[in-house]
Amino acid sequence: MTEQAFIEIVFVIGAYLLGSVSFGIVVSKLFGLPDPRTVGSGNPGATNVLRSGKKLAALLTLLGDAFKGWFAVWLAIFCGLSNEVVCFVALAVFIGHLYPVYYRFKGGKGVATALGVLLALSGWLGLAVLLTWAAVFAISRYSSLAALVAAILAPAYSWFLISSVGYIIVVFILTIFLVWRHRSNIVKLLNGTESGFGKK
Known part of the structure; x- marks a missing residue:
């Protein structure tokens, strides 16, 4: 194995391990909140943490999960790794969030981490996706939609x-x-039982 190949493997494995860190769980513990996997939707993401009433905790969760996706990809690009390796790093950090080794491979849905990855791949792409999310949420009040x-x-x-x-x-x-991880939300949206912010 060449030194370059070793470095590339380290980057991919490191990205997966970084992605496996769930900021929803970490932040909730720091704030003395219930484990997000045991309340609400059971998803350790910012939306479920927000249901605790702690907006700062939800914001830190969102920023943390997005940052790890952005940082892993940005670092790979900054270090001059090939596009192919950058792609593997992007997928590794995202899959790490979905199937984290630290939490018995039961993770979040990956929205914030995916956004971070997209922002690192292309700032304009990340911005377009973020604005789309914001527009749909403002109209519907459904985070999942x-x-x-x-x-x-x-x-x-x-x-x-x-x-x-x-x-x-x-x-x-x-x-x-992302669509696969939201399959239960799709069913709830279709039958009208999905929880929306500001909706009774």
Whole structure:
């Protein structure tokens, strides 16, 4: 094994381990809140932490989960790794969030981490996805619906905003995972039982 190959493997494994850190669980423990996996939707993400009433805890969770996705990809690009390796790093940090080794492979839905990855791949792409989420949420008040619409539109945005085919493929893969992880929300949205902020 060459030194370069070893470095690339370390980056991918490191990205997975970083992705496995759940800021929802860490922040909730620091704030003395219940483990987010035991309340609400059971998802250790910012939306579920927000249901605790602690907006700062939810914000820190959102920023933390997004940062780890952004940082892993940014560092790989900054260090001059090939586009192929950057793609593997992007997927590794995202999958780490979904299936974290520290929490018996039961993680979050990956919305914030995916956003962080997209921002690192292309600032314009990340901004387009973020604005889409914000617009849909402002209208519907459903975080899950906003995430689904933003995720589904992300590949279309990437087609116009990214020149790397590898990066575009990564975006498609992220979308597939995000839709799959929201499958229970899709059912609730369709039968009218999904919880929306400000909705009774």
